[in-house]
Amino acid sequence: MPRLVVFLLGFGIGLAGDATxxxxxxxxxxxxxxxxxxxxxxxxxxxxxxxxxxxxEAGRRLDLPARxxxxxxxxxxxxVVLALYALTATLRDQPxxxxxxxxxxxxxxxxAWWGPTTRSLAVAAGAAILGPVAEMGVVASxxxxxxxxxxxxxxxxxxxxxxxxxxxxxxxxxLGPLTGARAASKPLTxxx
Amino acid sequence: MPRLVVFLLGFGIGLAGDATxxxxxxxxxxxxxxxxxxxxxxxxxxxxxxxxxxxxEAGRRLDLPARxxxxxxxxxxxxVVLALYALTATLRDQPxxxxxxxxxxxxxxxxAWWGPTTRSLAVAAGAAILGPVAEMGVVASxxxxxxxxxxxxxxxxxxxxxxxxxxxxxxxxxLGPLTGARAASKPLTxxx
Amino acid sequence: MPRLVVFLLGFGIGLAGDATxxxxxxxxxxxxxxxxxxxxxxxxxxxxxxxxxxxxEAGRRLDLPARxxxxxxxxxxxxVVLALYALTATLRDQPxxxxxxxxxxxxxxxxAWWGPTTRSLAVAAGAAILGPVAEMGVVASxxxxxxxxxxxxxxxxxxxxxxxxxxxxxxxxxLGPLTGARAASKPLTxxx
Numbered sequence: 120m121p122r123l124v125v126f127l128l129g130f131g132i133g134l135a136g137d138a139t140x141x142x143x144x145x146x147x148x149x150x151x152x153x154x155x156x157x158x159x160x161x162x163x164x165x166x167x168x169x170x171x172x173x174x175x176e177a178g179r180r181l182d183l184p185a186r187x188x189x190x191x192x193x194x195x196x197x198x199v200v201l202a203l204y205a206l207t208a209t210l211r212d213q214p215x216x217x218x219x220x221x222x223x224x225x226x227x228x229x230x231a232w233w234g235p236t237t238r239s240l241a242v243a244a245g246a247a248i249l250g251p252v253a254e255m256g257v258v259a260s261x262x263x264x265x266x267x268x269x270x271x272x273x274x275x276x277x278x279x280x281x282x283x284x285x286x287x288x289x290x291x292x293x294l295g296p297l298t299g300a301r302a303a304s305k306p307l308t309x310x311x
Numbered sequence: 312m313p314r315l316v317v318f319l320l321g322f323g324i325g326l327a328g329d330a331t332x333x334x335x336x337x338x339x340x341x342x343x344x345x346x347x348x349x350x351x352x353x354x355x356x357x358x359x360x361x362x363x364x365x366x367x368e369a370g371r372r373l374d375l376p377a378r379x380x381x382x383x384x385x386x387x388x389x390x391v392v393l394a395l396y397a398l399t400a401t402l403r404d405q406p407x408x409x410x411x412x413x414x415x416x417x418x419x420x421x422x423a424w425w426g427p428t429t430r431s432l433a434v435a436a437g438a439a440i441l442g443p444v445a446e447m448g449v450v451a452s453x454x455x456x457x458x459x460x461x462x463x464x465x466x467x468x469x470x471x472x473x474x475x476x477x478x479x480x481x482x483x484x485x486l487g488p489l490t491g492a493r494a495a496s497k498p499l500t501x502x503x
Numbered sequence: 504m505p506r507l508v509v510f511l512l513g514f515g516i517g518l519a520g521d522a523t524x525x526x527x528x529x530x531x532x533x534x535x536x537x538x539x540x541x542x543x544x545x546x547x548x549x550x551x552x553x554x555x556x557x558x559x560e561a562g563r564r565l566d567l568p569a570r571x572x573x574x575x576x577x578x579x580x581x582x583v584v585l586a587l588y589a590l591t592a593t594l595r596d597q598p599x600x601x602x603x604x605x606x607x608x609x610x611x612x613x614x615a616w617w618g619p620t621t622r623s624l625a626v627a628a629g630a631a632i633l634g635p636v637a638e639m640g641v642v643a644s645x646x647x648x649x650x651x652x653x654x655x656x657x658x659x660x661x662x663x664x665x666x667x668x669x670x671x672x673x674x675x676x677x678l679g680p681l682t683g684a685r686a687a688s689k690p691l692t693x694x695x
Contacts, residue, residue, distance in 0.1 A: 216526035
């Protein structure tokens with residue numbers, strides 16, 4: 120998929136997902152005077168788009184995806200990640216144990232469904248670390264904060280690594296060649 | 312699949328899904344003296360069954376499904392739509408931004424998984440418009456109403472188009488020939 | 504998959520899932536002096552591991568799985584069951600109609616996706632009966648109890664059979680031979 124499309128996909132998911140977090144009060148922006156786009160500070164969707172592009176580039180250098188994907192596969196992957204993003208906006212009143220196990224199990228299923236290789240696991244794990252650490256930096260800078268019921272992981276939400284894990288897993292496989300037909304998304308070798 | 316089975320499938324999903332909406336207080340019936348079935352006014356599941364049959368008929372005239380489905384595919388599709396229906400019953404306390412993004416992302420994933428063609432998109436989009444408009448008519452007639460926290464889309468719930476979209480996408484592909492074996496649900500042309 | 508791995512899989516899912524139930528207050532242990540592991544009484548994950556092994560053994564004797572699965576299929580199945588387990592921990596404030604229809608629809612989808620045979624249905628249905636009955640025995644013994652908003656099925660939660668159904672469906676297919684490649688998880692006969 121072209122890099123611009125990958126960036127725009129990340130931009131759109133970041134924008135819509137962040138809108139759910141702000142609407143639910145899970146997160147809030149704290150700097151005055153920053154222009155907003157939907158519910159986000161203007162810089163947020165650009166950063167997410169670039170981060171998704173970075174994960175996709177990392178995947179491409181690792182020869183991902185291991186099998187060709189179709190445009191429709193990418194639509195499903197993006198929709199599932201956005202659904203998980205929105206789901207996290209509904210978890211403010213849940214204990215961390217519940218939200219982390221729920222989002223973690225979904226994230227593992229997304230990785231295993233999308234492209235279960237050690238290399239995509241590496242990209243997903245990298246995203247699960249770097250993403251929350253970067254958000255801790257944002258929180259420390261005073262630009263934004265998580266609600267007091269959702270900030271137990273160094274100022275960010277405890278389920279945040281799970282969301283980045285799922286997003287990183289899917290992103291790692293979107294820069295390879297896409298095939299036009301669904302049939303071609305299957306392994307090229309078949310048994311029997 | 313036979314038309315009677317399609318009608319009964321819609322009847323059953325409408326009955327069970329509506330039971331969750333009434334139980335959660337998302338919707339309520341307002342006319343006295345109408346017999347009830349489970350939690351619904353007696354006419355509701357019949358209307359849903361006919362609507363599903365209509366979407367299925369529209370899909371058949373558009374030569375859907377694009378690839379043959381199995382009975383099991385239909386079971387999965389129906390179960391996923393019912394799960395989304397029941398999920399909407401849990402969203403009363405969520406901001407519209409959260410519920411719409413969540414249900415919208417799931418609906419897109421359902422469409423893309425089930426049968427991602429422009430024609431099924433047309434049927435799904437038609438259902439997403441006609442269904443809520445019809446329900447607005449029901450609300451305007453005084454026969455039923457949505458809870459005050461779930462009526463921001465002209466008297467109906469803001470996520471309602473997403474639910475109809477997913478249901479329409481699946482319904483559009485159920486009147487074609489079913490194949491008995493799972494293998495045959497795959498494209499007839501394979502690569503390699 | 505080796506029996507020890509199946510046992511450990513059940514052990515782990517039981518441990519993590521039960522942690523969500525205890526954290527949400529859905530269930531509580533009542534006997535003092537029993538050692539705990541994470542949030543569970545120490546015996547709980549062992550019992551779940553053995554129960555999963557029993558369901559797997561029942562499936563193996565019924566010649567399940569009907570088609571070979573990969574390790575990744577098992578990862579997805581286990582993750583989905585754990586996600587459903589954690590989802591039930593978020594349903595305390597939902598009417599039984601909502602929680603049962605939601606979990607029931609997901610459980611049917613899991614069965615149909617994982618291995619839709621009459622034999623796996625039998626194992627799943629057996630689990631859906633025996634599991635809750637066993638938990639009713641635990642409750643009657645005074646070792647544990649469900650919260651008063653989640654005990655309407657003879658002392659256990661009304662959605663509990665759905666969770667056991669999904670777990671039983673997946674468990675019924677994990678003791679057969681696994682294939683190493685994803686391609687081989689498909690039917691050995693192909694059309695065209």
